[in-house]
Structures are given as structure tokens and as C-alpha cells.
Amino acid sequence: MTRALATLAIAIVLAGCAAQxxxxxxxxxxxxxxxxxxxxxxxxxxxxxxxxxSREAARGGEGVGGGGCGCN
Amino acid sequence: MPVRVLLLALLLVVPPPGAALDPGSPLPAVTLPGRDGEPVALGALRGKVLLVDFWASWCAPCRESFPWFAQLHEELASRGLQVVAISLDQDRAEAERFLTTFPAPFTLLFDPDAKTGPLFALPAMPTSFVVGRDGMVRTRHAGFRERDRATLRAEIEAALAEPAP
Structure with missing residues (x-):
């Protein structure tokens, strides 16, 4: 009985994920x-x-281009 | 029993796919108010080639499409093209503000409750349909990109060239 109720509860909770x-x-x-x-x-x-x-001492470390290698 | 309940729950989790309005299907019969409030039935426009476009004021590509639709209307209205732009804006004032920036000399209909959204199974905003003179959907375009202009024009020209049913 308890197991059936628990399964039912899980089913109901899962159905909550069915949001469109x-x-x-x-x-x-x-x-x-x-x-x-x-x-x-x-x-x-x-x-x-x-x-x-500046705080992370990571200037140029974001995105592409200017990686700090001095080649571009 | 638990397995069956779980399967049932899984069924609920997976949303059912909407029925798409594919090319070849008839245009759904809808009647919507125009700009002056007078209801317009899409079915009454049979015999013309329709470009039915669903738009909203917040839709960025619509800013590209509206001037082009206006140009298309100027060029092809005399040959039997009718551009029908259906606004899905909830707030009419927002739609009107858009229309002052992007004037629309063609047919405008308003659907603030977006009832046509599920009816036409719109995959994106904007979505446009080319409808033949027989009231059948010829093609569907999701979104509006630069390359859609040539394809849409070719499809409209082809539909215009068809003999009236």
C-alpha cells in the first residue's frame, strides 16, 4: 500500500515536468x-x-583574439 | 502496477507533438478583426494569392520583413497578391507603435489572444504562409532571413501564374 502510494506520488510529481x-x-x-x-x-x-x-589578472583571456602571445 | 503507473507518468512528461499546418493543407477558417475592428474572414479572400504572415511588435526579424512586404504589396497587388499580416501582440498599443515606424499598406488583422498560434502550429515568429488561389497552403517559412526574400518572391510568382480555380 505504502509502495503504491509512493509510486503514485512519484508519478504525480513527474507529471509536473510535463509543462508545455x-x-x-x-x-x-x-x-x-x-x-x-x-x-x-x-x-x-x-x-x-x-x-x-583585472581582478583575475586575465586580461585578454576572454574570447578569441589577443591571447597575450603578442602575435596579433 | 508501479511500472504501469511510472509509464503513465512518463507519457505525461512527453508533450504531444502539435499538428503542423503543412503545405498542401487547406488554410484554416479564421475570422479576425481588422484595424478598424471590422471582422475579416480568411476564407473570403479565396481567389487571391495570399501571403499570410504572423508577427508581433517585439519580433526583431519583423522589422526587416515589413518594409519588404510593403514593397511586395506595391508591386504585386494588382496581379492578385494580398498580404495579410496577423498581429499576435497581446497589447494593441504596442502593435500600433510598431506600425507607425513600419507602415503597412496591406491587410492587417489582430489576434491578441493568439488563437491562431496553435491553429497554424507556428514554429517561430515570424512565420509566413504562401496560399494559392484555391485556398491551399503552398509553402511555409519560419523566421525571415535575407535569403527568404528570393524564395518567397519566386513562390508567390509561381502561385500568381497558376490559373484561377
Whole structure:
């Protein structure tokens, strides 16, 4: 009885994962600039990158180009 | 018994695929209000080649497509093309703001409840359908990219060249 109840509980909890994905026409808020990973603010992003690379002594260590080898 | 319950739960986890509106299927019968509030039935436009486009003010590629649709309308309306742009904006004011920046001289319909979304099984925003004079969907385009212009135009020209049913 307990096992059946536990299985039923698992089934119900799993069914909670059946949430329908966001439909393309429902992406009004998701399409906003502020919803980007970098916040969509170039100034803020550059500032944060400047602080981070200085603090981590990792200038040029981000992305491609200018790896610090002096060859480009 | 537990296995059966688990299988049932797994069935619930996997969402059922939506029925896509594939080329060759008839255009769903929808009636939506136009810009002046007057309802327009898509079925009443039979006999014309339709370019049915689903858009929203927040959709970035729509900023590219609207000026091009306007140009297409200018060029091909006399030969029987009707561009029908269906707005899926929840907020009408946002759609109107978009339309002041990107004027649309073609047919505009408004579907704030996005009832046509599942009906047309839209895979992306924007999505456009080329519909022949017989009311059958010819092709479907998800999104709007630079290369879609040539393909869409060729498909519309082909549909315009077909004899009226």
C-alpha cells in the first residue's frame, strides 16, 4: 500500500515536468533586451569585463583574439 | 502496477507533438478583426494569392520583413497578391507603435489572444504562409532571413501564374 502510494506520488510529481514549452508567440517578455544573458547593456558588460579581467589578472583571456602571445 | 503507473507518468512528461499546418493543407477558417475592428474572414479572400504572415511588435526579424512586404504589396497587388499580416501582440498599443515606424499598406488583422498560434502550429515568429488561389497552403517559412526574400518572391510568382480555380 505504502509502495503504491509512493509510486503514485512519484508519478504525480513527474507529471509536473510535463509543462508545455513556451510557444513562439508567447515570447514577448523573453524577447526583451533585458532578458539577454549580458543584460543587453554594452557599457555595463564592458565595465564588468574590465573589472573581472583585472581582478583575475586575465586580461585578454576572454574570447578569441589577443591571447597575450603578442602575435596579433 | 508501479511500472504501469511510472509509464503513465512518463507519457505525461512527453508533450504531444502539435499538428503542423503543412503545405498542401487547406488554410484554416479564421475570422479576425481588422484595424478598424471590422471582422475579416480568411476564407473570403479565396481567389487571391495570399501571403499570410504572423508577427508581433517585439519580433526583431519583423522589422526587416515589413518594409519588404510593403514593397511586395506595391508591386504585386494588382496581379492578385494580398498580404495579410496577423498581429499576435497581446497589447494593441504596442502593435500600433510598431506600425507607425513600419507602415503597412496591406491587410492587417489582430489576434491578441493568439488563437491562431496553435491553429497554424507556428514554429517561430515570424512565420509566413504562401496560399494559392484555391485556398491551399503552398509553402511555409519560419523566421525571415535575407535569403527568404528570393524564395518567397519566386513562390508567390509561381502561385500568381497558376490559373484561377
Amino acid at each position: 514549452p513556451v510557444q513562439p508567440w508567447e515570447k514577448r517578455l523573453l524577447a526583451q533586451r533585458a532578458m539577454r544573458m549580458d543584460g543587453g547593456n554594452a557599457l555595463e558588460r564592458d565595465f564588468a569585463r574590465q573589472v573581472e579581467t
